[in-house]
Amino acid sequence: MVDTSTVTEMVAERRPPDLRRGLLGWLHTNLFNTPFNGVVTLITLALLAMVLWPTLQWAVFQADWLGDSREACSGKGACWVFISARFESIVYGFYPNSARWRVDLVFLLMAVLVAWLVIPRLPAKRWVGLFALVGFPVVAFFLLVGGSFGLEHVPTRDWGGVMLTLTIATVGIVGSLPIGVVLALGRRSQMPLVRGFCVVFIEFWRGVPLITVLFMASVMLPLFVPTQVEFDKLLRALVGIMFFWSAYMAEVVRGGLQAIPSGQEEAAKAMGMGYWQRMGLIVLPQALKLVIPGIVNTFIALFKDTSLVLIIGLFDLLAIIRAGLTDSDWLGFATEGYVFAALVFWVFCFSMSRYSQYIERRLHTGHRN
Known part of the structure; x- marks a missing residue:
């Protein structure tokens, strides 16, 4: 135990805890916790604005999205x-156009398998993983190559x-x-x-x-x-x-x-x-x-x-x-x-x-x- 009778000096006062929460609290803790960091943050934001705003104007705001020929492009921004x-x-x-449904089916099957393996709470992951490694390549091969089961090669x-x-x-x-x-x-x-x-x-x-x-x-x-x-x-x-x-x-x-x-x-x-x-x-x-x-x-x-x-x-x-x-x-x-x-x-x-x-x-x- 500490002998309190020998303590002659008061403990120095400390700053109260920061009770700010949410976005303002995060900004203060990570970006503006010191004057120097605040200045660096403002300079970085200004540089990003100088680069990102023209890019957004070209890629999004002034871009052309609809059409089927180059005549639909105005030339002000990107021609998507x-x-x-x-x-x-x-x-x-x-x-071939008539066989592209097979590619879509392979894409859909791949997406389902990936989602099943990625989402944690779905059951039977071992069997799904085994099918993804062994069964899916065989199914994809016959679908994409064709030449069997009546499919066009x-x-x-x-x-x-x-x-x-x-x-x-x-x-x-x-x-x-x-x-x-x-x-x-x-x-x-x-x-x-x-x-x-x-x-x-x-x-x-x-x-x-x-x-x-x-x-x-x-x-x-x-x-x-x-x-x-x-x-x-x-x-x-x-x-x-x-x-x-x-x-x-x-x-x-x-x-x-x-x-x-x-x-x-x-x-x-x-x-x-x-x-x-x-x-x-x-x-x-x-x-x-x-x-x-x-x-x-x-x-x-x-x-x-x-x-x-x-x-x-x-x-x-x-x-x-x-x-x-x-x-x-x-x-x-x-x-x-x-x-x-x-x-x-x-x-x-x-x-x-x-x-x-x-x-x-x-x-x-x-x-x-």
């Missing part, structure tokens, strides 16, 4: 008529636009993660042959630009296979993209594996668990949780690099927009086209980033040695 007039080709590419050279971008990104993401996990485990293996193969595979694909990989897959690969064997161009690009990004994914996962203390695996080994039990039940779940930001960052980079398939003659979202700009009826609207493409890429990448942050918060359980 270019996007609306070519919207179907931007979404479907050269897919649509060759992949007629695919394009948003549907092609999502196809490449989805296959690349779903394929690169498990391959990367296997490569990361192989690189840490005690078997010299397995470890050496994984090291060579990872370092080779990480040391080659993706453009070179796509060129090799499109131009060089047919030279090394028998003439009677024909590989689809899109399939070659998908294999190249999966192998390329699986090498980067392997290094991300390997970083997570190295962050797990050796005591975790030693304790599992002492309990009599085999190698795959230790990895699948103890080590890998913790390692993957630690490297969620790195995994999602790789997914985002993969999604953005889908635009590189333009160089091998595949018309993804960006390529379709560039092709539309060569139309003599729409010359001079490159800015609108590229802004729309950038907005589409941003929406998908931002959604992945925000969902990864939600997963991090939900799985944050601390870390013990």
Whole structure:
């Protein structure tokens, strides 16, 4: 206990607590808590207004939205008529009009699966996730390619636009993660042959630009296979993209594996668990949780690099927009086209980033040695 008889000085008075709540309280706490911060806030707001107001005038207030030809564009602001007039080709590419309902069905099924897996309280997530990984690709393949069940065959050279971008990104993401996990485990293996193969595979694909990989897959690969064997161009690009990004994914996962203390695996080994039990039940779940930001960052980079398939003659979202700009009826609207493409890429990448942050918060359980 403190002897109060020895206290001879009064405690200095303190400022009363700030009882402001709501918007004013937030502004005072975060933006105007000191005179210097208040000045910096005002200067920043002024600079943002100088930049954002002309942009909003061009993109929204003075923009042209309705019409079906360039005559509907006044020239004062952005001409979004270019996007609306070519919207179907931007979404479907050269897919036949009579079969586009199949693309819509695949989009709808994908949206339902993603929403089911993202919304926390929906039941049977394990079965839905299994169907998303195994069943959905099969259903999407038969719907998009056709040639069976009475469906018209649509060759992949007629695919394009948003549907092609999502196809490449989805296959690349779903394929690169498990391959990367296997490569990361192989690189840490005690078997010299397995470890050496994984090291060579990872370092080779990480040391080659993706453009070179796509060129090799499109131009060089047919030279090394028998003439009677024909590989689809899109399939070659998908294999190249999966192998390329699986090498980067392997290094991300390997970083997570190295962050797990050796005591975790030693304790599992002492309990009599085999190698795959230790990895699948103890080590890998913790390692993957630690490297969620790195995994999602790789997914985002993969999604953005889908635009590189333009160089091998595949018309993804960006390529379709560039092709539309060569139309003599729409010359001079490159800015609108590229802004729309950038907005589409941003929406998908931002959604992945925000969902990864939600997963991090939900799985944050601390870390013990």
